[in-house]
Amino acid sequence: MMTNTNDIKAVRPWKMINRRKCRQIMVGNVPVGGDAPITVQSMTNTLTADVQGTIEQIRRMETVGVDIARCSCPDEESTAALKDIIKAVSVPIVADIHFHYKRGIEAAEAGAACLRINPGNIGSADRVAEIVKAAKDHNCSIRIGVNAGSLETEILEKYGEPCPEAMVESALAHAKILEDHDFFNFKISVKASDVFLSVEAYRQLAAACDYPLHIGITEAGGLRTGTVKSAVGMGLLLGQGIGDTIRVSLSAEVEEEVRVGYEILKSLGLRSRGVTIVSCPTCARKRYDVIKTVQILEERLAHITTPITVSVIGCVVNGPGEAMHTDIGITGGGNNTHQIYIKGVADHRLKDGDVVEHLVELVEKRAAEIESEKTK
Numbered sequence: 171m172m173t174n175t176n177d178i179k180a181v182r183p184w185k186m187i188n189r190r191k192c193r194q195i196m197v198g199n200v201p202v203g204g205d206a207p208i209t210v211q212s213m214t215n216t217l218t219a220d221v222q223g224t225i226e227q228i229r230r231m232e233t234v235g236v237d238i239a240r241c242s243c244p245d246e247e248s249t250a251a252l253k254d255i256i257k258a259v260s261v262p263i264v265a266d267i268h269f270h271y272k273r274g275i276e277a278a279e280a281g282a283a284c285l286r287i288n289p290g291n292i293g294s295a296d297r298v299a300e301i302v303k304a305a306k307d308h309n310c311s312i313r314i315g316v317n318a319g320s321l322e323t324e325i326l327e328k329y330g331e332p333c334p335e336a337m338v339e340s341a342l343a344h345a346k347i348l349e350d351h352d353f354f355n356f357k358i359s360v361k362a363s364d365v366f367l368s369v370e371a372y373r374q375l376a377a378a379c380d381y382p383l384h385i386g387i388t389e390a391g392g393l394r395t396g397t398v399k400s401a402v403g404m405g406l407l408l409g410q411g412i413g414d415t416i417r418v419s420l421s422a423e424v425e426e427e428v429r430v431g432y433e434i435l436k437s438l439g440l441r442s443r444g445v446t447i448v449s450c451p452t453c454a455r456k457r458y459d460v461i462k463t464v465q466i467l468e469e470r471l472a473h474i475t476t477p478i479t480v481s482v483i484g485c486v487v488n489g490p491g492e493a494m495h496t497d498i499g500i501t502g503g504g505n506n507t508h509q510i511y512i513k514g515v516a517d518h519r520l521k522d523g524d525v526v527e528h529l530v531e532l533v534e535k536r537a538a539e540i541e542s543e544k545t546k
C-alpha cells in the first residue's frame with residue numbers, strides 16, 4: 171500500500187519536500203515519476219536461469235514491500251527463464267541488459283516491464299531500432315543506467331576522469347538516441363559510489379531533463395556502511411525533491427535493501443509502511459530495558475505493514491512528549507510501573523507486566539483498527 175503523506179505536510183511547511191516535476195512512466199503497473207509515490211527497488215543475486223531460486227528471492231523482497239525487482243540477463247538462458255519468473259511474482263520485473271541487444275529483445279518479449287540498457291552501448295542504429303521496437307511492441311519502459319565506473323571512452327578522454335558533467339553528457343546522449351526513435355518511455359540513473367559525484371550528477375541531470383530519475387549510490391558497501399552512505403547520498407537528493415524510484419545497493423540480503431529503502435523514505439515522510447519505532451538511547455534514568463525491548467519489537471512487529479508509530483522511551487524526561495505524536499507509547503516509571511499511551515493520550519499503567527508482550531498486543535490491535543477504519 172503506497173501512502174502519500176502530503177496531507178500531513180500541508181499543515182507543516184517545514185516538512186515540505188517539493189518534488190521535481192517530471193514525466194511519469196509506467197514500469198508494468200507501477201507508475202514512476204510525476205506525482206507517484208517514490209518506489210523501492212531491489213535486484214536479485216541468484217542466477218536468473220535458476221527460475222525457482224529467483225522466484226523465491228523475489229517473493230522474499232515482496233514480503234518486505236518491494237515495488238519493482240530487477241534481474242540480470244547476461245545470457246539466453248536468463249531471458250528464457252524470465253517468462254516463468256514474471257508469471258510467478260506480483261511485482262514488475264526489470265531486465266538488466268548489457269551490450270547484447272538480442273537479450274533486450276528477448277526480455278521484452280518475455281514480459282519484462284522495463285529494460286535497463288544503455289542504447290549507446292549496443293552497437294549499430296539498426297540494433298537500437300530493433301530494441302526500441304520490441305520495447306514499444308511489448309509496452310516495456312527503459313532505464314538508461316549510466317555508471318561512473320563504465321563511462322564511454324570518448325567521454326572519459328574529453329573530461330579526463332568521471333565527473334558530474336561527463337555522466338550527464340553520457341546520460342543525455344543515450345536519451346537522445348531514444349528520443350530520435352520517438353521513444354520517451356524511459357527513466358535515467360547516473361550512479362557513482364562516491365556520494366559527492368553521484369549527488370552532483372543527479373542535480374545537474376535533474377535540471378537538464380524532465381525524465382523520471384532512478385537514484386542510488388552504487389556499490390555502497392555492507393549493511394551498516396552501505397546504509398549510511400546510501401542514506402546520506404539519497405537523503406541529500408530526496409530532500410531537494412530529486413528521485414522518483416530508489417535502489418539501495420548493499421552487499422547484504424535482498425530484504426535489507428528494501429527495508430533500508432523504506433526507512434530512508436519514511437525518515438523524510440515520503441512513504442509510510444509498517445511500524446516506525448521512536449526510542450531513546452537510554453541513560454541512568456531509564457526505568458526498563460529499552461534497548462532489548464526495541465530489538466525484540468523490531469522482529470516481533472516486522473509482519474505489520476500498516477503504517478503505525480510506537481514510542482519506546484525510558485523515562486518521563488522525553489516519554490510523554492514523544493508519546494503525544496505516536497499511535498502507541500510507553501514511558502518508563504518507578505516501581506516497575508510504566509505509563510502507556512494510546513493515540514497520544516495517557517491510557518493506562520502497566521505494573522510488573524511484560525513490556526514486549528503488552529506492546530505487541532497493543533500495536534497489533536491498533537494496526538487492525540487502522541485497517542478496518544480504512545474500509546469504512
Ligand code: SF4
Nearest residue numbers: 450452453456484485
Ligand atoms: Fe535517558 Fe530518559 Fe532521555 Fe531515555 S528519555 S535517554 S532514559 S533521560
